[in-house]
Amino acid sequence: xxxxxxxxxxxxxxxxxxxxxxxxxxxxxxxxxxxxxxxxxxxxxxxxxxxxxxxxxxxxxxxxxxxxxxxxxxxxxxxxxxxxxxxxxxxxxxxxxxxxxxxxxxxxxxxxxxxxxxxxxxxxxxxxxxxxxxxxxxxxxxxxxxxxxxxxxxxxxxxxxxxxxxxxxxxxxxxxxxxxxxxxxxxxxxxxxxxxxxxxxxxxxxxxxxxxxxxxxxxxxxxxxxxxxxxxxxxxxxxxxxxxxxxxxxxxxxxxxxxxxxxxxxxxxxxxxxxxxxxxxxxxxxxxxxxxxxxxxxxxxxxxxxxxxxxxxxxxxxxxxxxxxxxxxxxxxxxxxxxxxxxxxxxxxxxxxxxxxxxxxxxxxxxxxxxxxxxxxxxxxxxxxxxxxxxxxxxxxxxxxxxxxxxxxxxxxxxxxxxxxxxxxxxxxxxxxxxxxxxxxxxxxxxxxxxxxxxxxxxxxxxxxxxxxxxxxxxxxxxxxxxxxxxxxxxxxxxxxxxxxxxxxxxxxxxxxxxxxxxxxxxxxxxxxxxxxxxxxxxxxxx
Amino acid sequence: xxxxxxxxxxxxxxxxxxxxxxxxxxxxxxxxxxxxxxxxxxxxxxxxxxxxxxxxxxxxxxxxxxxxxxxxxxxxxxxxxxxxxxxxxxxxxxxxxxxxxxxxxxxxxxxxxxxxxxxxxxxxxxxxxxxxxxxxxxxxxxxxxxxxxxxxxxxxxxxxxxxxxxxxxxxxxxxxxxxxxxxxxxxxxxxxxxxxxxxxxxxxxxxxxxxxxxxxxxxxxxxxxxxxxxxxxxxxxxxxxxxxxxxxxxxxxxxxxxxxxxxxxxxxxxxxxxxxxxxxxxxxxxxxxxxxxxxxxxxxxxxxxxxxxxxxxxxxxxxxxxxxxxxxxxxxxxxxxxxxx
Numbered sequence: 001x002x003x004x005x006x007x008x009x010x011x012x013x014x015x016x017x018x019x020x021x022x023x024x025x026x027x028x029x030x031x032x033x034x035x036x037x038x039x040x041x042x043x044x045x046x047x048x049x050x051x052x053x054x055x056x057x058x059x060x061x062x063x064x065x066x067x068x069x070x071x072x073x074x075x076x077x078x079x080x081x082x083x084x085x086x087x088x089x090x091x092x093x094x095x096x097x098x099x100x101x102x103x104x105x106x107x108x109x110x111x112x113x114x115x116x117x118x119x120x121x122x123x124x125x126x127x128x129x130x131x132x133x134x135x136x137x138x139x140x141x142x143x144x145x146x147x148x149x150x151x152x153x154x155x156x157x158x159x160x161x162x163x164x165x166x167x168x169x170x171x172x173x174x175x176x177x178x179x180x181x182x183x184x185x186x187x188x189x190x191x192x193x194x195x196x197x198x199x200x201x202x203x204x205x206x207x208x209x210x211x212x213x214x215x216x217x218x219x220x221x222x223x224x225x226x227x228x229x230x231x232x233x234x235x236x237x238x239x240x241x242x243x244x245x246x247x248x249x250x251x252x253x254x255x256x257x258x259x260x261x262x263x264x265x266x267x268x269x270x271x272x273x274x275x276x277x278x279x280x281x282x283x284x285x286x287x288x289x290x291x292x293x294x295x296x297x298x299x300x301x302x303x304x305x306x307x308x309x310x311x312x313x314x315x316x317x318x319x320x321x322x323x324x325x326x327x328x329x330x331x332x333x334x335x336x337x338x339x340x341x342x343x344x345x346x347x348x349x350x351x352x353x354x355x356x357x358x359x360x361x362x363x364x365x366x367x368x369x370x371x372x373x374x375x376x377x378x379x380x381x382x383x384x385x386x387x388x389x390x391x392x393x394x395x396x397x398x399x400x401x402x403x404x405x406x407x408x409x410x411x412x413x414x415x416x417x418x419x420x421x422x423x424x425x426x427x428x429x430x431x432x433x434x435x436x437x438x439x440x441x442x443x444x445x446x447x448x449x450x451x452x453x454x455x456x457x458x459x460x461x462x463x464x465x466x467x468x469x470x471x472x473x474x475x476x477x478x479x480x481x482x483x484x485x486x487x488x489x490x491x492x493x494x495x496x497x498x499x500x501x502x503x504x505x506x507x508x509x510x511x512x513x514x515x516x517x518x519x520x521x522x523x524x525x526x527x528x529x530x531x532x533x534x535x536x537x538x539x540x541x542x543x
Numbered sequence: 544x545x546x547x548x549x550x551x552x553x554x555x556x557x558x559x560x561x562x563x564x565x566x567x568x569x570x571x572x573x574x575x576x577x578x579x580x581x582x583x584x585x586x587x588x589x590x591x592x593x594x595x596x597x598x599x600x601x602x603x604x605x606x607x608x609x610x611x612x613x614x615x616x617x618x619x620x621x622x623x624x625x626x627x628x629x630x631x632x633x634x635x636x637x638x639x640x641x642x643x644x645x646x647x648x649x650x651x652x653x654x655x656x657x658x659x660x661x662x663x664x665x666x667x668x669x670x671x672x673x674x675x676x677x678x679x680x681x682x683x684x685x686x687x688x689x690x691x692x693x694x695x696x697x698x699x700x701x702x703x704x705x706x707x708x709x710x711x712x713x714x715x716x717x718x719x720x721x722x723x724x725x726x727x728x729x730x731x732x733x734x735x736x737x738x739x740x741x742x743x744x745x746x747x748x749x750x751x752x753x754x755x756x757x758x759x760x761x762x763x764x765x766x767x768x769x770x771x772x773x774x775x776x777x778x779x780x781x782x783x784x785x786x787x788x789x790x791x792x793x794x795x796x797x798x799x800x801x802x803x804x805x806x807x808x809x810x811x812x813x814x815x816x817x818x819x820x821x822x823x824x825x826x827x828x829x830x831x832x833x834x835x836x837x838x839x840x841x842x843x844x845x846x847x848x849x850x851x852x853x854x855x856x857x858x859x860x861x862x863x864x865x866x867x868x869x870x871x872x873x874x875x876x877x878x879x880x881x882x883x884x
Contacts, residue, residue, distance in 0.1 A: 043712045046699045049667060050660045 063314050064407050067127060070152055070304040071405070074119050078148055078296035079141050080285055083276045084114035085450075086418045088406070113406070121273040121422055122149055122247060124401040126206065126306075127314050130394065131227060131246040131268055133212075133426070136275025138251060143210055144297065145275075146247035150206040151300045153245075154307060160208070163201035167214035169259070173222045176215075177202065177232045178239070191236035198239045202232060205244045205311060212248040213261050220262045227268045243315075270394040272425035274450075321400040322410040326470055330413055331395065333469060334460035337379040337516035338428065339386025343369045349523065353385050364433050379456045379463075380516045382436040384429040391427040398423050413461065421453035428453065474504050475521040482528050486535050494536045501529045556600030557593040560613050571621050578625035588620045588629045595640050599647040612647060612654050619658065634666040637674065645682030648689050657691040664698050668707050671844065677705040684728030696721045700729035706842030711765070711799075718758050727754040732769070765799055765839035766868045766881065773868070776878040777836060777843040778803075785877060786834065786845035793872040793879060795860030801870055801879065802860035803834040803845070836879065 075081055087110040089095060095111035118134075118141075125132035126149045134142040143164070150160030165176060174180070178198035188194045201207060209215070215223065226232045231240045248269065250261075288294070306314065343366050344356040356363050363384045370381075387395075398419040403411040430437070430445075430452060437446050445452040464470075478501060486494075505525055508518060561568045575585060596616065600609050616639050623629040629636050638661045643650070650657040665674065680701035685694060696717040703714035718726055727733060732754040760767055766775075779785025789805040796802060807830055829850060836845045851857045864870075871880050 044709050046695055046710075046713045046717045049664050049699055049702070049710060049713065050695055051663070053663055053666055 063310060063317055064404055066304060066306070066310075067123065067314070067405055068407075071115065071120060071123055073301060073304055074123070074145075074148060075116055077299070079119055079145055080278065080282050081116040081118050081141070081276060082279050082282060083116045083118070084110065085276070086115040086117050086120060088112040088114050088414055088418070116276070117422060118145065118273050118276050120405070121271050121398075121419075122146065123152075124398055124405060124419070125149070125247070125271060126152060126245045127404070128270075128318055128397050128401045129205070129243045129245045129311075129315055130270040130397065131248070133269045133272045134247060134249045134275065135272060136251070140275030140278070142249040142275050143208075146206075146208045146210075146249060147297050148300065149245060149247060150204070150208060151297055152304060152306055153204070153206045153311065154305050155204060155206065157297055159204075160206070163204055164208040164210055165201065167209060167211040169214060169216060171215050171219050173219055174234060176219055177222065177226075178234050178237075180235045194235045194237065196234050196237040196239070198232075202226070202239055202241045205242075205308065207241075207244050207246050209246070209248045211250060212265075213250045213259060215259060217259055217262060220259065220265050224262060224265045224268065227265065266426050267388065267390065269426060271398055271419070271422045273422060318397070318401050318404045321404050323396060323400065324410055327399075327411055327413050327416060329469060329473070329476070330461055330464055331392070331416060332520070333464045333517050334379070334457055335387045335392060336520035337456075337460055338383050340380055340514075340516035340519040341366055342514055342519075343367075348526075351519065353383075357385065364431050367431070367434075378515065379460050382431055382434045382452070382456060384431045387424070387427065391424060395420060395423045417454065417457060417461075420457050421450040424453050425449055475524055478504070478528055479524060482531060486531075489535070491536060491539045494532050494539070498529060498532050498536070501525050501532075555593070555597035556609060557596040557613065560596075560610065561593075568617065571617055575621035575625045579627070580621065580624040584624045584627075584629060585621070588624045589617075591640055592616050592620050595644055598644050602644075602647070604647050608648070608650075608652055608654075611652060612643070612650065615654050615658055616643065619662075634669055635662050638662045638665055642678050642681070645678065646685055646694075648687075649685040649691055649694060651690045657694055660691075660695060661698070664702065668702055671709075672702055672705040672707045672842070674705075677701050680704060680729050680731055683731075684725045686728065688725070693721055693725045697725050697729040700726065704730050704841055708837050708839055708842040708844050711837075711839055711841075715758060715762050718755070723753055723755065726758070730754055730758065732757055761840065764867045766866075766883065768840045771840060773881060773883050775840070775881040777801075777838045777870070777881060778845055778877060778879050780877040787877055789832075790874065790877055791834070791872050791879060793870060795856045795862045796864040796870060797859050797861060798864050798866040799837065799839065800859065801836040801838070801864075802856045803836050803872070803879070804831040804855065805834065806830065807832055838879075838881070 087108060090111040095109040097106050097108040099105065100107055118136075122132050122134065122145050124130070134145060136142050147157070147160050147164070150163070151157060155163070165171075176199070178196045180194045180196050184194040209223070212220075212223075222232065226241055227246060230242060231238050233239075289296075339352050339354065341353045341356055341363060342351050344353065344361070344363075345351045353363050356366050367381055395416070399411050399416045402415040402419050406415065408415065430449065432446055436442050436452075445455065478497070481497065505522065508522065514522075572585060576582065596609070596613055599612065604612070619635060620629065620639060623633060623635050631637065638658065642661055642665070643658075646657075646661075647654075668674075668677075681694075681697050684697035684701060688694075699710055699717050700714045700721065703710045718730075721729070757769060766773065778787060778791055781788045787805050788808045791803045791805050794802045794804055831850070833848045833850050834845045835848050836843060838844070856862075867883060868881050869884050871882075873880065
């Protein structure tokens with residue numbers, strides 16, 4: 001006890017921490033995502049007092065911390081984007097929200113660290129080496145954002161600018177990828193002998209195609225091969241580009257531009273980021289930059305530049321991020337709702353929107369034939385198509401990247417919810433004639449696709465909870481039993497399992513309407529039944 | 544920056560050492576600058592350690608030990624400057640400039656391990672103890688020591704004495720291994736000390752048990768210490784350095800720990816000074832926050848805890864704990880009030 005008789009913690013200033021050291025070039029040495037130290041409850045010993053501390057470098061130079069440092073440097077010094085549209089709430093401490101205006105527009109104040117999608121999504125694309133489409137009107141910072149990503153990869157600003165491909169109506173395949181050497185064109189006896197002078201940008205880890213919707217269709221097709229398969233072919237010569245982060249920009253994604261974008265090219269894009277409008281309250285920063293002739297892309301601190309090895313390690317760390325089964329089940333539940341279209345076929349497997357689409361039929365008209373289904377709560381009725389495998393891969397990849405960026409030990413449902421609207425932006429087409437888009441509440445969703453997608457995911461999660469799918473999942477149990485292997489399982493056990501499958505299907509046929517998640521579950525049960533049937537046949541023939 | 548600039552400093556052992564090892568010092572400084580150390584920052588740091596080392600040499604540190612200490616101090620200071628962390632609030636800076644002058648002989652002929660121990664302990668306990676008094680107590684305890692045998696023990700006892708209540712058990716344990724004079728210095732228990740200055744609590748001669756008997760009695764009664772009779776206060780309003788933004792309600796205790804709850808406040812959580820683990824991870828804001836308060840005569844610490852399962856208090860927290868002191872919460876006070884029964 002001190003002289004005043006008060007314990008130490010009562011003293012003013014006793015808890016004051018030292019001010020964080022701030023390195024030059026605007027990077028704070030303070031951690032971007034401070035976390036509580038976990039306190040051990042056992043009695044502390046002398047050895048505990050002198051046990052080595054976690055190295056300071058573990059935080060500030062960890063790759064997730066470096067990624068966050070890069071994010072905060074960009075939002076504080078480069079792209080003026082004071083938006084926090086990717087919101088996170090602290091568990092158990094939801095932030096406040098306010099209803100503003102006649103329409104009671106909800107403004108939420110998130111209780112946890114939240115982010116600007118326009119800065120964060122390109123950064124996550126850099127981390128996972130994905131393909132990002134930056135959308136927005138001229139002068140909103142799309143190209144600047146893409147250039148910054150090139151600089152984060154360690155390329156000099158001049159090289160990044162030179163490597164940027166500008167879409168224009170006369171852009172040919174050879175303009176874009178490489179030109180055959182004129183000498184070889186004259187002397188070669190076969191195409192294989194024609195050497196191609198490949199453009200240097202093809203080998204870079206960050207590739208930028210500005211105004212990709214102004215590129216002619218034929219060149220778009222060649223671009224598709226590079227985007228999708230990582231190689232380019234000119235005059236029988238193949239150049240492998242390796243994995244890289246792609247940034248494509250467009251002023252208008254709704255059919256504008258000089259050429260319609262090839263559908264397959266659109267499908268290869270992993271994520272769509274919208275440039276948000278400039279907040280005029282931040283005009284002073286623009287004035288200051290102009291006065292100082294400041295160009296942020298020329299001032300990127302060394303501390304946030306990723307070497308090739310770090311970039312590889314970043315990619316590997318994100319891939320290794322665990323995706324827990326309960327989170328995966330919710331993604332499955334959501335995705336299952338979208339593809340199912342009960343009246344599209346006769347055979348069970350063909351009752352999908354894809355069947356209707358391939359037949360050139362109107363999905364909305366077929367969906368309208370369903371009766372007895374709650375059209376507002378059924379997630380699938382507001383979408384014209386389901387999710388492709390590629391979309392699901394993108395969703396998982398970006399969810400992992402989000403969890404990694406937030407310093408989480410594994411992917412949480414909030415990470416999936418955060419990236420899902422941006423990943424599925426161009427992947428799921430809304431059925432604007434569906435009831436969910438009617439009325440005062442639904443009409444704004446016609447134009448705000450992000451909110452619509454997030455809304456249907458929330459609805460699916462709510463249904464998942466209502467059905468208590470975490471607690472009771474007989475199909476999951478049946479599949480787990482099957483995936484545990486059939487070695488040593490005797491015929492009698494197989495018959496018990498087959499009977500269980502049939503009992504589950506029996507119970508469904510008597511009691512339930514057919515919804516998307518049941519449709520996928522039923523097909524999974526058919527798969528399990530078939531595997532057991534084949535195994536039983538094999539057992540019978542090899543007694 | 545080069546060693547020759549050190550030579551421009553006023554003459555002394557440090558200047559002589561640096562000039563005598565010019566090539567080595569130049570090498571350390573060049574590497575620091577290559578790692579990002581600013582020249583002005585390096586200059587400031589070297590000036591500071593130069594003054595400190597000159598003082599140590601003047602106090603009579605043998606030449607061989609001075610060489611080893613200067614070498615170690617220079618390397619550590621250069622590393623901190625390179626990391627942009629050389630400032631008065633930095634634990635390494637504080638140890639090199641403030642602790643080393645008091646402890647130089649006790650660091651031994653190879654001071655690296657002892658310096659690492661000191662820096663580790665100061666870093667770990669910063670913000671929870673009175674560092675100035677802690678440093679002084681360790682200095683007094685280790686006065687006359689020529690090796691770091693008892694350094695860890697002295698640091699631990701002194702930390703507890705200065706408010707690190709979490710290390711109470713460790714201090715009481717290690718005290719048994721410390722010589723009487725080291726223990727007396729670390730615990731500030733001086734034979735013949737003045738009763739009017741509780742900080743220098745008087746104890747009888749070693750023959751009567753001395754400091755050891757004080758600690759033995761304190762082990763039984765955490766609120767007993769010679770010269771201190773209370774009452775005492777624990778906790779307090781966060782704005783004044785305490786842990787709470789709502790008035791605490793005492794639910795129980797076991798004589799050394801108390802279980803407290805406060806109403807939830809908007810500033811709990813992300814914006815709060817303490818990061819509180821949520822009691823409920825499904826979105827509902829819990830009505831209360833729970834705290835485990837550990838306190839004894841020398842200090843207290845409140846740690847947020849999850850809500851106990853099945854009730855308001857964990858098994859160890861008795862509603863009316865027995866003991867030498869009574870702890871009460873008042874409706875109008877952010878403190879818990881401790882009085883002897």
